[in-house]
Amino acid sequence: MRSSLTSVSSLSSPARSARSARSARSARPSRRTVALAGAAAALTICLSACGSSGSASPALPGASGSAADSLAKDAPVAPASAITPGSTMERIKKAGVLRVGAALDAPLLSQQNPTKPDEVSGFDITLAKMLATYIIGKPSIKITPPASETREALLRNDSVDVVFNTYTITPERAKQIQFAGPYFMSGLAIATKKGTSGITGPKDLDGKTVIVGANTPAVEAVPQEAPNAKVTPFATDPQAVQALLQGRGDAYVQDFILLATNAATNAQLEVVGKPFTEEPYGIGLPPDDADFKAFVNTWLTTIQDDGQWLKAYQETIGSHVEGEDPTPPRIGSVPGS
The missing domain is CATH 3.40.190.10 (Periplasmic binding protein-like II)
Incomplete structure (x- = not known):
């Protein structure tokens, strides 16, 4: 009813x-x-x-x-x-x-x-x-x-x-x-391939290859939090997710809600930690x-x-x-x- x-x-x-x-x-x-x-x-x-x-x-x-x-x-x-x-x-x-x-x-x-x-x-x-x-x-x-x-x-x-x-x-x-x-x-959050260890927050991205969406706030935010990260932009969200799951990056930084949506439909993906920027x-x-x-x-x-x-x-x-x-x-x- x-x-x-x-x-x-x-x-x-x-x-x-x-x-x-x-x-x-x-x-x-x-x-x-x-x-x-x-x-x-x-x-x-x-x-x-x-x-x-x-x-x-x-x-x-x-x-x-x-x-x-x-x-x-x-x-x-x-x-x-x-x-x-x-x-x-x-x-x-x-x-x-x-x-x-x-x-x-x-x-x-x-x-x-x-x-x-x-x-x-x-x-x-x-x-x-x-x-x-x-x-x-x-x-x-x-x-x-x-x-x-x-x-x-x-x-x-x-x-x-x-x-x-x-x-x-x-x-x-x-x-x-x-x-x-x-x-x-x-705000911006971090996703990794399920089973990845050692990444729980933005400071852990230092020295890592970090996938971001091109022309998103993550392009500037990641270097501010992790100056030694290698930032790798992708044009679309599906491309970024695919690159992460293929091992072409250690983490993917994007809007928290978008990452949670991705994780809801892809068992290989998980969102770690809380947003580290505020929206x-x-x-x-x-x-x-x-x-x-x-x-x-x-x-x-x-x-x-x-x-x-x-x-x-x-x-x-x-x-x-x-x-x-x-x-x-x-x-x-x-x-x-």
């Missing part, structure tokens, strides 16, 4: 977005609104058709939709006093659904199961369902997949309530919308709503303190990463948060 409203059929459409825009924020028009809504509707149709064919490959490992629902069911619920009259929280609770901007093609974070389109799983989606439970009392969410360049518009035009979408907090973005968090700290992911929120930001940050603190954040991580990203689990980043700890 499906216990949440996470499904392709619940993606936003133009008509529903128009009806839901009767809030204070709907007065902020955007010339891109019609185009964005049309794109979302077209994507909904495509996903429904592709997902029902049964010919797609299975989703990557991680928390299944049912596992995410189980975690969300056990998540805390906000006290009645926190749902203040006239607030965004009250509007969401009355609507009975949290509108979430999230990807459908981000393994370990927000991945649709192509053979079961109603299942969307991963770290971001698990947290989104927990937030829905905190506000509504059940993990009821409706997903609108955003493009990187449309996230601010979706929030400003009241098309979504929150965005979980590897949304790096920056002061520039914070001028247009608000961020809660950070809720996760990504703070935040929860995108509508602008000019300090009460909602404070509410979401309180929720984040609650699930961190109670251990639900760690459980969500362990069921998703952490199931494909070696080493100690990370400590949740301190809320408000980066510029723009």
Whole structure:
């Protein structure tokens, strides 16, 4: 039995977005609104058709939709006093659904199961369902997949309530919308061929042949951490992974999430240690709503303190990463948060 409203059929459409825009924020028009809504509707149709064919490959490992629902069911619920009259929280609770901007093609974070389109799983989606439970009392969410360049518009035009979408907090973005968090700290990390010893952190790369993605931050970051490393760039991620597994390098340095995704689909690869640079992911929120930001940050603190954040991580990203689990980043700890 499906216990949440996470499904392709619940993606936003133009008509529903128009009806839901009767809030204070709907007065902020955007010339891109019609185009964005049309794109979302077209994507909904495509996903429904592709997902029902049964010919797609299975989703990557991680928390299944049912596992995410189980975690969300056990998540805390906000006290009645926190749902203040006239607030965004009250509007969401009355609507009975949290509108979430999230990807459908981000393994370990927000991945649709192509053979079961109603299942969307991963770290971001698990947290989104927990937030829905905190506000509504059940993990009821409706997903609108955003493009990187449309996230601010979706929030400003009241098309979504929150965005979980590897949304790096920056002061520039914070001028247009608000961020809660950070809720996760990504960055550059190290992958090795399984069974490799002697590499647990960036200092261990000194004197080693280190594979990097061409034109990525790793090109400059590796020499800073390991001046005697031999940096070998490759044009694409698949080429870099192949080179590592063929023994043409001792380690591969790339974005932590990308490496974890690779490790989830390749048993010969493992991610070692934690990210050694910082890329703070935040929860995108509508602008000019300090009460909602404070509410979401309180929720984040609650699930961190109670251990639900760690459980969500362990069921998703952490199931494909070696080493100690990370400590949740301190809320408000980066510029723009």
